[in-house]
Amino acid sequence: MKRVFFLVSTILLAVLFVLSYWEDSTREWTAYQRRFLGSLNRDERRGLSGGIKQLVMSDLRRVDRCTTCHIAIDKPALALAEQPFMAHPGSYLLWHPPEKFGCTVCHGGQGLATEVKAAHGEVKHWEQPLLRGELVQASCYKCHGDVKAIESHVPRLAQGIRLYKQLGCAGCHAVRGFGQAVSIDLSDIGDKPWQLLDFTFVEGHPTLSRWLYEHFKEPRKVTPGFRKEELPAGEEEIYPSFMPNYGLTDEEALALTIYMLGLTEENLPAKYVLPPPPPEPAPAYASSVEAGRAVFHTYGCNGCHGIDGRGGRKNWNAQLGQEVPALAYVKTIYDRESLKELIRAGRQPVPRLDPTRPRPPLYMPSWKDRLNDEELEHLVDYLFSLYEQVPQGGG
Ligand code: HEC
Ligand code: HEC
Ligand code: HEC
Ligand code: HEC
Ligand code: HEC
Structure with a gap:
């Protein structure tokens, strides 16, 4: 053979x-x-x-x-x-x-x-x-899965990996089995042929890196959606991208682009590929609330509910103000058990504001098989603590 x-x-x-x-x-x-x-x-x-x-x-x-x-x-x-x-x-x-x-x-x-x-x-x-300039750092990731070991040579790649975790991308996207399937799986996004992407709103020579960069800077400019009138008869309205606009700096958008380009399924001979990183020791948290905050970020709840659950993410045609709800007030709506049950089960579909328009694109995914009991307890402590941070009383 x-x-x-x-x-x-x-x-x-x-x-x-x-x-x-x-x-x-x-x-x-x-x-x-x-x-x-x-x-x-x-x-x-x-x-x-x-x-x-x-x-x-x-x-x-x-x-x-x-x-x-x-x-x-x-x-x-x-x-x-x-x-x-x-x-x-x-x-x-x-x-x-x-x-x-x-x-x-x-x-x-x-x-x-x-x-x-x-x-x-x-x-x-x-x-x-x-791959000109810093973009060349993307290819290191194919062989050096342990980025920490070469971090001083790949600062932009390392920044991209950190940002991906901090910004809650995993709430909507999966990479190699980790993350939700609300949107596109990014495990091999670095292999995506540019022909499969829409360059109508991206200028210059069409390359994957340029599309990714522009899309990070302004998702809705690159993927603006279509109103019913613009589409062939019988087609439903397509909402603009619900990928959040994070207001990224040029460097941050480049860092994420580099990380994405590094996600390939290229099949290299084993002798070229270095061992993956050793498992990280479990971090020690000062309190259950702090541990819960980490769970909230690790699983990407902030991707949809915003930094510290402050809300504000667009969700077209959703009854609740066409946005993903803020989480500061969950303590006034749920008790411990019902909140745990809601997180386990998720909530889908989200009720529509206008029943004649398509379903809101974002929904609350189920976390039943993803969070263990301990993580869930910490998460509830964290969500309840958000209420104490809301300015109380007054007129
Ligand atoms: C026919 C000659 C020629 C060949 C073959 C060639 N290069 Fe170049 N290369 C150049 C010239 C001329 C420049 C400077 C102009 C430019 O940046 O395009 C350059 C610049 C570069 C740069 C610097 C880019 C930058 O932004 O500063 C890199 C990296 C590079 N080449 C890599 C390669 C690699 C990898 C290959 C093989 C796949 C290759 N080159 C093949 C002529 C060549
Ligand atoms: C292990 C990955 C790796 C390999 C293999 C490699 N390069 Fe590079 N190359 C880099 C990196 C990283 C830089 C940027 C270094 C920097 O800016 O400090 C670079 C920079 C360059 C530049 C200069 C770009 C500029 O103007 O700053 C050229 C030209 C270049 N490489 C050509 C080549 C050629 C030709 C080969 C094959 C003989 C090659 N490289 C092999 C990683 C590699
Ligand atoms: C095709 C696979 C491959 C690519 C791509 C690759 N490397 Fe490597 N790299 C290796 C292998 C294999 C070694 C040798 C490891 C050893 O000696 O045990 C190595 C060695 C190194 C070393 C020396 C490590 C040490 O401990 O002395 C550094 C630093 C390094 N690579 C950085 C980079 C950077 C930065 C890039 C991207 C610009 C890159 N590599 C791209 C496979 C790769
Ligand atoms: C609220 C859900 C959501 C979050 C959070 C989110 N995205 Fe997206 N993303 C989407 C949707 C929806 C699309 C497809 C529509 C589009 O092209 O904008 C998308 C598209 C993409 C694409 C293009 C994939 C392709 O094949 O076309 C990339 C790459 C991407 N996202 C990366 C990220 C990264 C990195 C983050 C974190 C900084 C992130 N996303 C956070 C919803 C999300
Ligand atoms: C893909 C986007 C998305 C992700 C990721 C997500 N949620 Fe949600 N979540 C929603 C939407 C949309 C709703 C509103 C459902 C509705 O309208 O009934 C919601 C509702 C909720 C509610 C109920 C709020 C209320 O006012 O009743 C809680 C609590 C909640 N989410 C917690 C979480 C936690 C904890 C995580 C992470 C483990 C998470 N969500 C991840 C989209 C998301």
Whole structure:
């Protein structure tokens, strides 16, 4: 079986070689090589040759020709100050030797191509455009599941993972089995072909990263929905996105984009993939209320009910003010048992304000099989404590 596979992939590679030689009509790279070699003195040039360079990583099923132009990438002594002649920054190529890793496993792009735009994947038919700037941190996550161990090299990725937890994304989305199924599962969002996304309201060259970034900045601009009049006869109104607008800064939106791009199901050989992080020790909380606050955030209740349950999330056509309710007053509505029962069961469907319009998009999911009894007790203590924080009395 292995042999057959090897044979097939070898033939496939051979075919790809031939095809790409064909495409190689313009030979942009020769100009770069001439310029580079011309800049060296005779001593420096010794041992260097021109021609197409390639890194063949058969176990990764990749052939990368990036070093045809990036010819000094592993030769700091010869590097020039301009691209594509600079040496690689940092120690990345020492940790990940080019002959074993190549370039595209981290940078994306089109390994076989030898023209700048095509090689960088900045052409329409290629799914993996070059990950420029901090975006390259996304690819580290494929192999380094334990981000803490390399955190100083991937600050933006680490920030994205933290934000995902803090902002309650798990209340609506699941990643690898954790989180609700109210909206799209994000386990392999990094593999999503851009053709499946709507770019009507996103400018520039269509890439997944650009769509994600714009969507984080303003979900309802990218996914504005449709009124009944705008749709073919018989079609129901489609509400604008109910994904919250978190008012993210540019850096925060980039951080989340990087984390999303890192969520792929790419099947890498085991020797490239490092072990997952060790389980974190259970944190100690000062009180049951504090423990409950952590449960509230971990499971993403704040994704729908807002920071500290303050409410304000849009829920089109819901009877309760077309919003997800704030939770400050649950103590005045429920006793302990009925509150636990409500959280276990959830509440669905949500009553409509206007019975002729479609159902409100958000509902209270069931947490029956997700929260254990201890978590539920803490959660109730926390929700009851919210009432004490409401300004009391007065006129
Ligand atoms: C035909 C020559 C050529 C090939 C092949 C090529 N590059 Fe480049 N590369 C360039 C040039 C020229 C620049 C500077 C202009 C630019 O940024 O587009 C550059 C810039 C870059 C940068 C810096 C981007 C930035 O934003 O500063 C990266 C990273 C890069 N290339 C990676 C790659 C990878 C990975 C491959 C292989 C898949 C590759 N290149 C193949 C010519 C090439
Ligand atoms: C382990 C992942 C990894 C591999 C493999 C890798 N790179 Fe990089 N590369 C990075 C990171 C991370 C940066 C950004 C470093 C920084 O900004 O400090 C970078 C930066 C660059 C830059 C400079 C971009 C700029 O202007 O700052 C170029 C060019 C580049 N890489 C090309 C390559 C080429 C060509 C290869 C293959 C021989 C390669 N890289 C292999 C991770 C990698
Ligand atoms: C294709 C898988 C893969 C990708 C992608 C990848 N790495 Fe690695 N990385 C490895 C492997 C394997 C090692 C070697 C681990 C060892 O030596 O035990 C390593 C080693 C390292 C080390 C040295 C670790 C040490 O303890 O000395 C650092 C730091 C590192 N990687 C950071 C990064 C960063 C940052 C990125 C993204 C820009 C990245 N890696 C992308 C697989 C990968
Ligand atoms: C209240 C529920 C809700 C919360 C909380 C929420 N989202 Fe969403 N999200 C949605 C809905 C609904 C969509 C689909 C409609 C759209 O495109 O906006 C969506 C779409 C997405 C998409 C695009 C998926 C695709 O394949 O089209 C991504 C990525 C995403 N959300 C990430 C996040 C992240 C990260 C967070 C936390 C910062 C988050 N979401 C919080 C409801 C939510
Ligand atoms: C996907 C969005 C969503 C998530 C996530 C969510 N809720 Fe809800 N929740 C709702 C909606 C919508 C309602 C209002 C139902 C209705 O109109 O009857 C609601 C109602 C409630 C109520 C009743 C409020 C009242 O005034 O009667 C409580 C209590 C509550 N949720 C607690 C929680 C807790 C605790 C969590 C986390 C474990 C959570 N919710 C997660 C959407 C959500």
